[in-house]
Amino acid sequence: MRPWPLNIEVPFEPWPHFDPGRFIDFNPSFVRLDAERAYAVIRRDRVPPVPGKGTVWAVAVDAQMRPTGRPFPLVADGEDPRAVLVNGRVLVFYVLFERDEQQHITGTSMVMAEYDPQAEPWKPLRVFKMPKYPLGGGPPGRSNPGWEKNWVPFVLDGERVGLIYAHAPWQVIVLNVGAGGAGASCHFEQAYRSEGLRWPYGAVRGGTPPLPWGPGQLITFFHSSEVVGSRKIYVVGACVFADTAPFAPQQMTPHPLLAAPYSGGMHRHGWPVAASVLFPLGAQWEGDGEGDGLRLLCGVDDGEIASILLPRAAVQAALKPWPAPPSPRFTQLADEDSLQADAPIVVQPPGAPALPPDLPLVRFAHYLCGGGRTLLVVAREPALFMAGLAPDFERVEVVLADADGADWAARTLAANGLQNVTLHRPSGVAPRTGCPAARAPWALTALDEAGFTEIDLLHIDTPDPATVLRGLQHTLQRDRPAMLLNLGTEPAERAAVEAQLQALGYGMESLFPRTPRAALALPAERREQWRWFV
Secondary structure, three states: OOOOOHHHOOOOEEOOOOOOOOEEEEEEEEEEOOOOOEEEEEEEEEOOOOOOOOEEEEEEEOOOOOEOOOOEEEEOOOEEEEEEEEOOEEEEEEEEEEEOOOOOEEEEEEEEEEEEOOOOOOEEEEEEEOOOOOOOOOOOOOOOOOOOOOOEEEEOOOOEEEEEEEEOOEEEEEEEOOOOOOOOOOEEEEEEEEOOOOOOOOOOEOOOOOEEOOOOEEEEEEEEEEEEOOEEEEEEEEEEEEOOOOOOEEEEOOOOOEEOOOOOOHHHHOOOOOEEOEEEEEEEEEOOOOOOEEEEEEEEOOOEEEEEEEEHHHHHHHOEEOOOOOOOOOOEEOOHHHOOOOOOOEEOOOOOOOOOOOHHHHHHHHHHHOOEEEEEEEEOOOHHHHHHHHHHEEEEEEEEOOHHHHHHHHHHHHHHOOOOEEEEOOOOOOEOOOOOHHHOOEOOOOOOOOOOOOEEEEEEEOOOHHHHHHHOHHHHHHHOOEEEEEOOOOHHHHHHHHHHHHHOOEEEEOOOOOOOOEEEEEEHHHHHHHOOOO
16 A cells, blocks of 8 residues: 655644745755855745746755745846755756747756855856757657756766756766856766656656765655646655766655645645645755754745655655666556556557546545555446556455446456456346447446445446435445545536535535546545645
8 A cells, every 4th residue: 555645744844934925935955055054045936926037045044944044136037946065166056947039938948056155145156058958869758848947966076066967767967067166167078877767646857956875875856746636736756876977776766755735736826827836956964873864845836935854764664676667557458468567557448538537536536545445436437446546455346337337347457467356246237228238327226335344435436426325325424435426517416416425424525627527525524634635
């Protein structure tokens, strides 16, 4: 079963707002000058925020990464900084937005700015705009030509900086920054490539400048995102790699260490986007001896800054050897002869969408439960929920609500080799007459509840969810599971189901504007348990 993200149990420690109503502060990096002095290098956008109009500032912080002074400006046009210290100089790598004559955004480039940090404000020394696609051939694994972002720097010696240029494939470039100061030149020396990072939570993108981990190792915390329910959710993982060439990955967390709460969102800071954002850009060791934990400094929902202390033991337990098995994916297959090695596989009829529209709901359920005892699915097309969530649960009970869907569910079950799934066809009940043969739902008037125990999640997708709810009254009153329901679009029908849920002590949450048929139902007495989502 999948572990919960650590920040469900360990709270973030938010920063105060410096200038509420004038600026929003977020996406902070971190640089330590010496044993006594440290700074956060942060992004600040004016209120209301405008995409591509960020600025970069620095502010002194204490041992727990809390601000101790007022921010002072560094860059008038830039965002998402990452800072490192090289021979007493601070190098700030940031994103510069490029515009045409009409001020329309045409792309981005990476820029390095160098500062003498001995006094506030820092003395600027030089600026170096990085060439795009320094390895040639266009952006690796990126869908937006013309955009360069998320280069992650780490110090190699007094004149050289490594840059994690890409994560899939894994590419590290060595940048010679020279002795520094005005007029000094920079140039790329070497590049190294290794097998890329893969996991089933979206494309891996840049994060924190690396810190020492084990002997000969560095650790960096990255981010990724995917559509969950009806919004994009950012998650954070970790990667350990060698601190010498070719800098190849050695370990990786197969599941998120941190996840942005579904109940948050960028919109609360004025952005016209439905996304819950968690963006790590700074990290330091904290504690005695070799360090009790790693404190991450993160941007939250593109409008706040917060830190979180991750116990070293928890991070160590989450890391697994690399290379890892292929990441899970969903594949449309009408013929099992063409099966590939990746899983889970959803076997579907020809012409079905390659990624079923309910995939974001499966992801939502994946986060909602974090693993559990029993998943009960009552559905016309149960294959996606069955295959996608089976690894999270001890048992999966599937009641097939469609004569045609039964065949595809059985084929999906066989294709994935799932050992914890049981398929149930309602016994003694013929398909309803008058329905096309290919879409012949059973009349689910009498569900046998005897075998359904310890239900933690119930998914219902049938033409008549009210009948299913009546047939499962005993189970719902005993186990009080969370429910994901697909309802009709008629207001009267939805109102009738909501009234039925209220009679069972459930409240209905409409959280899915991208999938208006879907609704989440939670037992009223345990709603606080799911504050992460509602």
